[in-house]
Amino acid sequence: MIKLSQIEKTYATPAGPLRALKGIDLNIKKGEIYGIIGLSGAGKSTLVRCINMLERPTRGKVFVDGRELTAMSDSELRSVRKDIGMIFQHFNLLSSATVYDNIAFPLRLAGKGEDAIRAKVIPLLKLVGLEAKAEQYPSQLSGGQKQRVGIARALASEPKVLLCDEATSALDPQTTRSILDLIKSINERLHLTVVVITHEMQVIKDICDKVAVLDGGVITEQGTVLDVFTNPQKDITKEFISVLLSNELPVAFRGGLVEKEYSEGAYLLLRLTFIGESADEPVLAGMIRKFPEVECTMLFGQLDQISGQPFGRMIVGLTGPQQQIDMALGYLAAQELREEVIGYVRRHGAAAG
Ligand SMILES: Nc1ncnc2c1ncn2[C@@H]1O[C@H](COP(=O)(O)OP(=O)(O)O)[C@@H](O)[C@H]1O
Ligand SMILES: [Mg+2]
Structure with missing residues (x-):
């Protein structure tokens, strides 16, 4: 047209x-x-x-x-x-x-x-x-x-x-x-x-x-x-989207508290995005079963729709032995979802929230 x-x-x-x-x-x-x-x-x-x-x-x-x-x-x-x-x-x-x-x-x-x-x-x-x-x-x-x-x-x-x-x-x-x-x-x-x-x-x-x-x-x-x-794909697009998503992080984690580098005892903050069919799959439950030493805390979750497709977003915090966390990330990467490391946040930061 x-x-x-x-x-x-x-x-x-x-x-x-x-x-x-x-x-x-x-x-x-x-x-x-x-x-x-x-x-x-x-x-x-x-x-x-x-x-x-x-x-x-x-x-x-x-x-x-x-x-x-x-x-x-x-x-x-x-x-x-x-x-x-x-x-x-x-x-x-x-x-x-x-x-x-x-x-x-x-x-x-x-x-x-x-x-x-x-x-x-x-x-x-x-x-x-x-x-x-x-x-x-x-x-x-x-x-x-x-x-x-x-x-x-x-x-x-x-x-x-x-x-x-x-x-x-x-x-x-x-x-x-x-x-x-x-x-x-x-x-x-x-x-x-x-x-x-x-x-x-x-x-x-x-x-x-x-x-x-x-x-x-x-x-x-x-x-x-x-x-x-x-x-x-592009930073500017991510920026536009992040405006919508920025309210997802619990208050204590917004602003300067999230660090780029791991430090002892920090949670790894992970944003998971589920699209379409995968929105109902028990991916997290699978991860928890496979890597019991990884402690997984749910910080945010929302099921939404875009153009009629289910679209789930979740933020979880992971702690545990570094090697187990790496393997858990590898496991998630192989599933039908997108995962993105937001950064690291210290436990006491979480407690303050
Ligand atoms: N009639 C005009 N004469 C000169 N420059 C213009 C005119 N209209 C827009 N511009 C310039 O063109 C660029 C794009 O403007 P515009 O299309 O209004 O952007 P947006 O709508 O995305 O804010 C800007 O740098 C603006 O200053
Ligand atoms: Mg304009």
Whole structure:
């Protein structure tokens, strides 16, 4: 549905040319929810604005639904842009227009009659749960309600693609959840292809099928959310994921207490990740039976889901004879799970927690 081929974007700035995108290749299939995650300044907004050609790429080609947008004139682009809806971090609503009129806006621009507009707007109000708010103004709405108006307005022209640029970044976690649920249900009901731009891994984990990590104008990693999440390759990806996982460590172990090197009597902290089928296998019980001298303390455990697959995470602390611990690690390495040594923590550190 969306294909980007070797997209480059260079801005002319007073300080000289700024290469915001450096050769982006991306292929997004119809009906997918595709996440693009990156730090501030990575080029996310530039990328999403190249998809709808609000920004013309300096080089490369953009295809949406089989048509090459980079080959079109501005007037041709105006007509294909109705296939591409967009929602923004700060909603971009007209403050002097009611909810109804905000949603009607693109339809009026397109020259639709008032009856046709009403027939379109009323179901959209229902879809986003704002029937009761039709005559209110944006200033009378909560952030979540404003974004619902933004979504309804984006859907008014029946787009095939919905671009979301940090659409939940100004919202609290609960409201974020409800907006993400709405986007997901729209994706399913209308078979809409959705591109989600965010700096938050939680957003990617909650609704995306695929993810690309954008860093300094380059895609450094991409794949299914399950693969990238459970087996990140690049440091920046690990960093994004660690933000989600950092709360796993018991309080006493967070911060400076975890050491890189073993010292006498320290626990080895091990993060275990179980994916899919292996999430129900008694791997730990097997290890404990095989290596009875290794003492294994469970510090954290959670069973979660990513893209419908069971996904378990666990942190355990191991102590015992070094050689036995090494063998236990070897045993775990041979099982269907991922294990990662976080570091070492001294017993009294544990006791203090
Ligand atoms: N219109 C512009 N003119 C000049 N530089 C820009 C412009 N838009 C963005 N940039 C620069 O391009 C880089 C990428 O910006 P942006 O795409 O907004 O990143 P993100 O959305 O990931 O924060 C940044 O260094 C930013 O300063
Ligand atoms: Mg941005």
